[in-house]
Structure formats: C-alpha cells, structure tokens
Amino acid sequence: MASQQFCTFLLDRYLFGVPVPQVQEVIRSQPMTPVPLAPPAVQGLINLRGQIVLAIDLRRRLSFGERAQGELPVNVVVRTPDGAVSLLVDEIGDVIEVEESTFEVSPETLDHSVRATIFGVYKLDGRLLHVLDKDKACQVGDLEMVSRH
C-alpha cells in the first residue's frame, strides 16, 4: 500500500500538511520587512541566510482571522518553481505517514477560499489532515485576493 510522508502544521484549529519533499525547512519566527502595496496575504520579506524569501501569512491567505496578538508564527519554507516561499503557520506538527487509501477530495461544503487551496483530506484517527496545494497558496497576486480585502 502506497504511503506518503507529510510535514504537518496547525492553522487556526485545523491540521494541514505538505508532502515532506516539498518542504525546504522549518524555522522559527524571523524579523520581517513589510512590503507596502503588496497583496494583504504577503506578510513581508525575510532573510534566509542571504536569500530573500517572501513570507505569506496562511491565515490571511485562507481567510482564517488574524493571529492573536503576541503569538509568533512559524515559517514553513516550501520550494516552488519560482524559488523558496515561506508560509506562516501557527504551530508546527509532526511528520506523519499516511496511507493513500485514506485520501478524499475536499467536501463541497468547505469554504471556497480553503477549498481552492487544498487538494483534499486524509482521514486520520480522529482528525482530518488537509493537504495544502502550496503552489496555489503561494499565488497571492491574483485579482481574487485583492478584491476580497
């Protein structure tokens, strides 16, 4: 039976995951340089050992409310065709292995903005793992995003 390893993280109270090979690294909160005029989901730029990496706040990207004051996000740096991008999440979880057979496409009832950025869910014991489409999540320049905010 085919299985896959996921790097998991928490966003609001939901468990999300990205396939391990797509993740470059996970680092704690970094000094952030805001980018005025950028789409709202763009939190800013961080210096990742001399490389300038765009940080996207997944909470805003997926329309979960703002992060509570004083709570520091965690950077999940993912590889994209256009270089590394950091996704800001609430908390980092374990690396877990899931069976392909437990996968299901996302239910119709899911919120639109979430549904568009996840491939589907894995049914774990007692909870669901949302599989993030990191390439979609990294698209923040589209009109849809701008007009919503």
Place this chain on the structure above:
Amino acid sequence: MDEIVKDFLIESNENLDRLDQELVKLESDPSSKELLGSVFRTIHTIKGSCGFLGFARLEKLAHAGENLLSRLRDGKLSLNAEITSGLLAMVDAVRRMLAAIQATGQDGEEDYISLIERLAFLQGDPAVSPQGANSAVPPAPQLSPESQAEVEVPSNDEIVLLAPAARPFEKPPECEPAPPASAAKLAGEAREKNPPATDEFVRAESAARSEDTPVPEPTVESHNPQATMETIRVGVTLLDRLMNLVGELVLARNQLLQFSNGTPDAGFLAVSQRMNLIATELQEEVMKTRMQPIGNIWNKFPRTVRDLAHSCGKEVRLVMEGQDTELDRTIIEAIKDPLTHLVRNAMDHGIEEPEVRKSSGKEPVGVLTLRAFHEGGQVNIEISDDGAGLNGDRIRQKAIERGLIPAQQAGRMPDRDVFNLIFLPGFSTAEKITNVSGRGVGMDVVKTNVEKIGGTVDIQSTAGRGTTVRVKIPLTLAIIPALIATCGGERFAIPQVSLSELVRLDAEENGRGIELVHGAPVYRLRGRLLPLVCLDRELGLKAAADNAASREAAINIVVLQAEEQQFGLIVDEITDTEEIVVKPLGKQLKGISAYSGATIMGDGRVALILDVSGLAQKARVIAEAHESAHEEARKEAGNEQARDEHALLLAENGLEGRVAIPLSMVARLEEFPRTVIEHAGAQEVMQYRGQIIPLIRLSQLIPATSDAEKLASAASIQVVVYAEGKRTVGLIVDRIVDIVEERAAVEPLAPRAGIVGSFVTQRQVTDLLDVPALVRAAVPGLLDVVGPEAGRV
C-alpha cells in the same frame, strides 16, 4: 547531446562571429593574408569537425566555401562585394545549420544547393570558364554519400578511431593512391579546380610563405597557443553562483563588522578587519569575472552596417572607439538589442544617400561612430552619425498629428525636448517605411529597455550635421551604491544613479518652502517648481492625519531624476549611503512598480529598493485620478498640461496691483542682482543662458502706483522667464507672491492691452495677463519676426 558535439557548437559559433567581422574587414583590405588565412582556417576547422561528426550537409556547404576561399587566398581571385556577400550568406547558412544541430542533433533538412552553386560560380568567375563553374557543382553531391558511408560506421565508436577516418578528407592529395574511390575522386576534383583547397592548413601556410610575404603568418601562430594557455571556459551559471555567494559573504562581513565594533577583544577585531579587506577584494575580483568588453556585442555591427549599407544603397564607414570598455554581463545582454536598433536607425534615417551627401557638400561616405567610455561610475555609449540630423519641426508636426502633445505646447518646446519625443510610443517620422526601421516601434522600446536596467537615453542633433544618441548605463546591476532612507519606520534603498541632490527644510522653513499646485505639493528649488511625492503616502504607510503632524518637523527631500522629470521624494529620514547587493523580488511582487528589488542590510534585515521611475509613474497615475475626478475633459491634454492650465503665478505690480500669469506660460522663475540689466539701444536686456534676452518691466506696461524709491533701491529683480519658440523674454515683476490653483470666473472689465480680465483670488482683485500680447506690445515684432525662422531648424 554528446560533449564533443557541444564543444563543436560552442567553438563553431564563436568562430562564426569572428568570421563575420573578418570578412567585412577583408572587404576593405582584400590583400590581407593574415585575415584570409584566419577566415580560411575557421571554415576549414568547421568542415573538418563536421566531417567526423557526421554532419554531411554542413560539411558540403563548408567545403564549397572553403574552395572559394582557397582561390582567394592563392590570389587567383580577388575579393569583391559579390564574393563577400556569398561568403557571408554561407556563414549565415552554417549558423542556421548549427542551430538545427543544437535543436535536433541533426544538421537540418535543407541542402543549400543553390548557395553551393552560387559559391562555385563565384569561384569559377574569372579563371575558370563558365563550364568550369558548372562542373564545380557536381563534386559536392558526389562527395556526400561517400563521406557518410565512411563516417557513419566509426561515428558510434571511440573518438580515437574517428580521427583517422576523418583524415582522408583533410588531406586527400597525399592519400591519393591509398584510399579507395572516394578520396581519389575527391582528390581528383580538388586537383582539377584548386589543389590546395582541401589541403591541410599547415601545407597551405607553407605554400603561402614560399609564394608571398611570410610576415603575417608567424604572428598569428604565436598568438594562438598563448591564448589557450591563459584562459579557460567557465559556465555563466557558475559565475552567477559565485557572484551570489560573494554577495552573501559581503553581507555576512557587514554583520561581522557590526559585532566586532562592540567587542573589546583585540584579536577578534584584527581578524574581522582582515576578513573585511579580503571580502572587499574578493568582491571586486569576482565582479571582474563578469565584466565583458562592450566590443563583444559591437563585433556584429560591422556586418550589420555592411549589409544595411548595401540594401539601402548607402556608403558607410563604421568607427568604433572604446571597445575595451567593460560592462557587467547582464547589462551587456540587456543593451544588445537597443544598441542594434540605434545602429539600424542611424543607418536608415540618419545617413543620407551618397548623392544627397555630395550635394550638401559632405563626403559621400557617411561615418557612423560608436563610442564607449566610463564616466562617473557609469558607462556612456554614443552612437553618432554625420547624417541629416533631426528635423525639429517635422517632429513637432508629427507629434501633434499623432496627438502626442498639444499644439500650443509643441511651439514652446525647445528642440532638445522635441528630439526626445521620438522616444514616445507610436512615433516615427520616416517618410517611407523600410524593412529596416520606421514602423514607429523601436525607439520607445529602446528607451524602455535601457531604463529597465537603470540607464538613460538622450538624443542630440544638429540639422545637416548629424545625430548623437547617448546611452548611459550603470556598470553593474549586482552591487550598486544606494542611499538609505527611512520612511514609516522602514528602510528603503534608493539607487544613487537617479539621485540628484538632497534638500532639508527646517521646521520653521517648511511652511514657506512647500506650496500646493492644485493640491499637489511642489517645492521651489532655485526658482524652479519641483513636484513632490510623499513616499509614505505613495506606499500607503501612514494615514493623512499623521502626515499633517509630521509637517511640524523638518522635511527631507530626496531630489530624484526619473526619465526627464525631476521630482522630490519626501522621506522621514536620510540615513546613509551604502553598497547594496541587489536581489530580485519574487514573481508575487513583480507587479508592484514601486520596487526594483530588495537587499539585505548590515543588520541582516531585508530592505526594499525603490524603483525611481516606477514610483514617479505611480505618483503621476494618482495625480491623474485626482484630475479626472475634477474634470474629464482635461485628461485629454495630458496631466501636466491640465494641471498647469489652472495654476496661476501671482505677482505684485506696484503697491496695490496684483497680476496673475498662467503657470503654463512660465518657463522659469529667476532672481538676479540688479546689475545684470544691460542695454541694447533703448531696450533693457540681460544675458541669460548664453542668450541675450529682452527685459520687460511689467510696471511700465500696466501702469500702477509704484513706490519708485523702493524699486530703485532694490538690490535684485525678480524675473518671470517666458519662452516662445526659440525666443525668450524676461518679465520683471515687483515681487512674486504665490502660486494658486484658481478657476474663478474671469470678468472682462474695461479693455486693456495685455490683460484678459480680472478675478478675485486671495481676497484681492487680480488681473490675468495675456503674456504673448504683452510681449508683442512691449517689443513689437520680436516674436513674429523670429518665430517662423526659429521654427525652420
């Protein structure tokens, strides 16, 4: 693809580039043995290599070219334009085949039979009879099946085995009896036509030496081995990677220095100092590896110019100066196309036909000069021709026709500005559209491309004497000096290239310094109005209320040059200048025109690099939005114009009189000491920017009760400079009061010369002046007489 094929492609492409130049040079110096030898060798090498790599079609073509060349080299033929064209056509065909090999691994489907025949015909021209020319065609087809047969078997084998297989092709005459039919036939053909053609070069060289002057050959030989010893081929990606790493090292060094400054540890301090020096040196050296002489892209121009000259029926001599001027690789790539376009343009529009030139008393051969040199941390590239020059009037007319500028504005524009109109999109004055240029695309693309890399384009022209286009570009894009400014608590880097000056207004001064023109802030910088852009407002950093509060403090204005427009950027604080490493922004942020990249500062934080022209454009867009809310119609005339039309300059005339002059009529505001006033006859005049301009006293034209004593004792005069066409007039006013945005109803009172009417502004009745009428009344004939003549340029 095989390594060996790759090497062959790289080498051949380089050789072909050289070939282009050499052939063109050869045309002007047909007797040069050295050049001929080099050209022959290049083609011979290509032929030899593709022989054992199994590219039969390519080999056939190269063979035909080689035959022709060998006759030239032996002095049996002398080079003429026709032969050069044939050889150049062959070079092009070879290039296409190489491209095909690169893409598909095969040398394409095309046989180039007609080209081969043409080469054969050229070769047979004077010496061989017409039949000879015909008989020269068959050898190639005969050759190909055999060459394939011979090469195909070993081509799958080792290279070591290939070499002997290829040899029969290289020196058939020697092997004549030994190899089977193929070589014998080939040799037969070769002997019939031109024995040494298919010979190895070494032999050809010795032949040349015995027959002719032996001088050039040894020098060529002695150059080559050295060149291969001292250089190695390094991939560009490796250099780029190296550059990135050095960039990171520089940043780490900056951070290290910050730490070391706070430590009492002498040892650590010493080490970090040394580290500092080494990093700086390393950075310089690595930068150098990316530098290339501009000659690398100029190399193809002799060929371009030659071909264009032939097709346009013009005679042009290309002069290149400063080929060694070095530029960063990325910049070289970026300016290649713009430069080519400028050269084509100069050839097509600039330089006239020989007869035209003769009739205007010039040498029939036009001169196109390319010049490159370093100046002030930038590279200047000039493309000058000694052609007809630009016609200011025709450009004005075209610009008006195409609706690029309003007619009234065109008249006031100095020629220099008019010339720059040709960089507007959709502009072309070519009488007829040629296949070279004149479609109205291009000059604007040139400008955009040059500006994209932080450069500027400027054009100067004298009618009948020629045109010079000057391109200024930064040396490198990777590491640039920048001014670091703070705004809204964040640091921003402003490339120093676009920086003109810094102005600081103290708290008590700023109320006076900054004025509003239709709600848009301006600053009077030495009498000229400098539009101001608030960085915080532009970037949406602070609320407007905040902005008002900050007015209490001192104001820092960074005066920037964006394209032709100067503007002042208001920032909170100016920190420092620093060498920054430019890093591109991800595609998510590419759409924001205000930034050109980002960099990492000494403390490890990221700072955004402002894109000065992007920012200017953005600010203008906002101005446009403001405007359209007021009045749709005004948009048509263009923003600047629209804003100008209702901005009025207020001045005092006498004790009580107030006059207003439309700001659009004002070229400059100047203040001079009284002593500048001189007299030409009864007319008061002054020297102004190399011109003598008449001065008109407003108080004399529009009588007002004036305090004569006070006026006489005033040490300075305030002059409103008015320009019409090429004529400039100074209007002396008692005092410049303000600039207001006023669209109040003007009521025509009792008719008075030079006054449109009166209106109320700032609670005072003010006369709106009709400046052209005033000037005509004061200096009769000045504008009308000179006007048309000035326009004829």
